[in-house]
Amino acid sequence: MHREPDFLQNLRGELSNGRLWLERAIVLAYAVAAGLFVVGFTLLSDRTFGLFEALYHAHPWAVFLWTPALTAAIAWLTRRYFPGAGGSGIPQVMAALDPGLPPEARGRFVSLKLTLAKIGLSSAGLLAGLSIGREGPSVQVAAGVMQHAQRWLRLGSGLNAHALLVAGGAAGIAAAFNAPLAGVVFAIEELSRKLESRSSGLIITAIVLAGLVAVSTFGNLSYFGVIKVPRLGWDALLPGLVVTLSCGVLGGLFARLLLASLTGSPDRISRWRGRYPVRFAAAGGLAIALIGTVTGGATFGAGSHAVRDMLAGDFDLPAFYVTLKFAATWLTAWCGVPGGIFAPSLSIGAGVGHNVAVLMGGDISAALIAMGMAAFLAAVTQAPLTAFIIVMEMVDGHAMVLSLMSAAMLASLVSRMVSRPLYGSLAEFMTRPFVAERDRSPAAH
Structure with missing residues (x-):
């Protein structure tokens, strides 16, 4: 027979563990940082594509020189210095979550270095006019920020690299689309398949917090506005x-x-x-x-x-x-x-x-x-x-x-x-x- 929970006793137990609350604060601070990185990425992407559009409208012929040259430069930089930054970024986060991957190889797919490279090179791709989006890369950007929190956490904290990567990747979706609910679902459906009960609350809080950073910056507005839905018969x-x-x-x-x-x-x-x-x-x-x-x-x-x-x-x-x-x-x-x-x-x-x-x-x-x-x-x-x-x-x-x-x-x-x-x-x-x-x-x- 289950006993009723003792509220005061449980509250004292929670508040007495100062180290636990410090680690939770660290994770949430990194979630805010992840949201800020994605917001900065969004602003830079919009700015660089705006510059491309200005170039295209002023000198339409220039794209036949500009786009191939910049695309070649981006490909060279990516292959030479940042091979883990190529492509969408979502497969890299999923690769880093693979239990069969040696832990020392995780940095090949997700790191602060790759986060900065992803922001710069993806923005350069939009400056070239390439047909790319920033939403998938935002997953790798935010995951790279969140995984950095692990160096401040104890081994027995219950928040391992897997949990931080899931939180970071989903936080990237939440902040990029201004859609926290989508981030939570993405964490369950695409990244984790399941969330551990002891860390799920903190992970979801981190995802929502990153989304709120985007909402506070861009406003609580729908990405494409509000559509007028007629009666569907x-x-x-x-x-x-x-x-x-x-x-x-x-x-x-x-x-x-x-x-x-x-x-x-x-x-x-x-x-x-x-x-x-x-x-x-x-x-x-x-x-x-x-x-x-x-x-x-x-x-x-x-x-x-x-x-x-x-x-x-x-x-x-x-x-x-x-x-x-x-x-x-x-x-x-x-x-x-x-x-x-x-x-x-x-x-x-x-x-x-x-x-x-x-x-x-x-x-x-x-x-x-x-x-x-x-x-x-x-x-x-x-x-x-x-x-x-x-x-x-x-x-x-x-x-x-x-x-x-x-x-x-x-x-x-x-x-x-x-x-x-x-x-x-x-x-x-x-x-x-x-x-x-x-x-x-x-x-x-």
Whole structure:
């Protein structure tokens, strides 16, 4: 028979452990620092892309020199000095969380050095006009800050490197999207799969605190404003299914294409990329500049402005926008530069929703765009809960909870028939050499 808890006794027990409260304060202070790093990253990213847009509008021809040259420089710096900073950043955090990874190798994927490199190189990618986002990199940025807290904690504190990395990665999502709930779900669905009960409260508090830092800086505003959701009846079922299934197939193909490109498929182009990575990056930058010029600049950058305009009904979508944004994002990732695919994926999904709305008519275009965003992001990441909550919080779409959830779940299911999980597969590819080396060492036998 369970006894009723003694409040005063439990309170005295909690307050008597000064070291425990000091460690909790340290973790929460690092959570605030992680949020500030992401806020600084956001401001720098916006500033650098603004400079690119000014250059493009003043001298459109200059991108054919500027984008390839800067892309090549970023690729060289990344490979030469910061190999762990390449790509999205989410696979690196998942690799650092792999229990099979030797502890001494964790710094290859997450560290304060990589945090600073990620901020600088990703911002430089936006200065080049590459099709990247800052949200995925924010996961690695915040995780690098949070893991630094471990040096101030006791071994028996209950907060190990795993817990700090989960808190940091999720805090990055919360601060980047101004969506603390999405950060908590991301921690459970994509990073940890489960949270230990003795540290879950502190981890969730750290995630929310980092999100609040972003809210206090940018205001309690939805990322894409508030959409006007019309009444969704049975007439919306067919357009919604078309958007969802299209995004599921496209997102699965996108993830499969990225996996083949980034893990070294045996085709001739991949072999050339492996031999001359900087030249390949320059050629990729030239192709991205050409695609951006053909679309009147619509495919440059993350695509957030295009999504805002589509939701407001003010965006005249260029022909083949979805295809060309798809290609620009894939080429950017293939170049090996630091940068995420969250925001470009939202832009591609929004474009699919916009196209279906134009083709099938009706007055539900905003709803179809939001469903496309959730569906394509869920298909690429195969993390449907995180995807639909991110979109719901970004557009203040609480009236569309069931529609967004259904679109994300179905698109993720379709994607699983086409591709392996993107982030998990990339993380496994990154850790494979370290695990193999550990297994070959005499100490392992």
